[in-house]
Amino acid sequence: MKSSIPTTTTSTLLTLFLLSAFTSHLPSAGADAVTDRDGAAIRNGGTYHILPLFGVKNGGLELAATRNETCPLTVVQSRTAQIFRGLPVRISSPYRIAYISEGLILNLAFASSPSCAPTPPNWTVVKGLPEGQGVKLLGYGRSTVSGWFKIEKSSLEYLYKLVFCARASKACGEIGISVDDEGINRLVLTEEEGDGIIVEFMKASSVSA
Ligand SMILES: *[C@@H]1O[C@H](CO)[C@@H](O)[C@H](O)[C@H]1NC(C)=O
Ligand SMILES: *[C@@H]1O[C@H](CO)[C@@H](O)[C@H](O)[C@H]1NC(C)=O
Numbered sequence: 001m002k003s004s005i006p007t008t009t010t011s012t013l014l015t016l017f018l019l020s021a022f023t024s025h026l027p028s029a030g031a032d033a034v035t036d037r038d039g040a041a042i043r044n045g046g047t048y049h050i051l052p053l054f055g056v057k058n059g060g061l062e063l064a065a066t067r068n069e070t071c072p073l074t075v076v077q078s079r080t081a082q083i084f085r086g087l088p089v090r091i092s093s094p095y096r097i098a099y100i101s102e103g104l105i106l107n108l109a110f111a112s113s114p115s116c117a118p119t120p121p122n123w124t125v126v127k128g129l130p131e132g133q134g135v136k137l138l139g140y141g142r143s144t145v146s147g148w149f150k151i152e153k154s155s156l157e158y159l160y161k162l163v164f165c166a167r168a169s170k171a172c173g174e175i176g177i178s179v180d181d182e183g184i185n186r187l188v189l190t191e192e193e194g195d196g197i198i199v200e201f202m203k204a205s206s207v208s209a
Contacts, residue, residue: 031101034151036201037158042100042151047088047111047204052077052177052197053159060086063113063137066184071116075123075135077177077185087111088204089123091151105148105165111204113137123149125164125189131178135164135187149175154198161196164189 033041036048049060059078066074078084088111093104100106113121118139125145127133133145147166154161165172173189174196180186190196 031103032153034100034102034160034201035158036203038203039158040203042091042201044095044097044100045090045092047090048201049085049087049204050089050162050199051085051202052199059084061089061187062086063110063117064184066186072114073117073137073140074184075137075187077187079183079185085202091201100151102153102160103150106150108149108162110137125166131180131186131188132191133173133189134178135175135189156198159198159200162199163196 035041037051042048051060059080061075062078062084063072064074064076065072066076078086090107090109090111091100092107092109093100094107095104097104107122109120109122113119117137120138122138123135124138124140125133125147126136126140127143127145129142136144138144145164145166146168147164150163150165150172152161152163162175163172164175173191174193175187176190176196177185178188
């Protein structure tokens with residue numbers, strides 16, 4: 001724009017500011033689409049099983065009541081003997097786009113949750129836990145960290161990392177798994193790059209969507 005804007009009002013300036021803040025979060029034109037394990041692009045708002053490739057015999061992600069929780073609020077990897085795909089997760093971006101691309105800010109939420117759990121069953125990160133920062137349901141009640149989840153590529157095709165970025169510090173960490181004495185595989189925020197889990201996405205059947 002070469003001409004000055006003499007009639008600019010504070011509100012247009014604010015709008016321009018918000019617009020630029022908004023667009024700076026948008027994926028760059030070259031950002032790659034995230035695909036499920038069949039190679040199909042992940043739909044914004046679609047439901048998928050998230051399968052960590054961490055110990056072949058373990059399954060997908062679900063909720064567990066850990067420590068003193070009377071309702072399952074903790075996001076864990078299933079340890080059932082047979083392969084269990086876990087609960088479907090709704091992957092959605094606040095932007096009005098059809099497909100999810102790498103690095104886009106996301107809400108992750110279970111498609112359904114136990115009736116005792118707070119709604120919406122969105123994932124959140126809680127700090128100050130014995131295991132550090134853990135992934136729980138929104139409404140857990142203790143110190144949640146405001147921020148966004150993102151999906152980042154791994155070095156392998158169709159395989160990705162889950163990342164959480166804190167809103168205040170802009171610091172991002174990979175989601176990993178911490179196994180406790182009781183053998184519970186909790187999802188936690190890791191500190192070192194490369195400590196996170198590698199996952200694949202499997203489209204949930206329309207019945208559970
Ligand atoms: C669980 O224990 C923590 C302290 O470890 C406490 O802050 C929290 O309120 C307890 N929650 C319930 C539901 O008792
Ligand atoms: C929860 O996630 C949904 C998308 O699944 C989103 O529309 C909603 O804004 C989220 N709610 C909160 C409080 O983050």
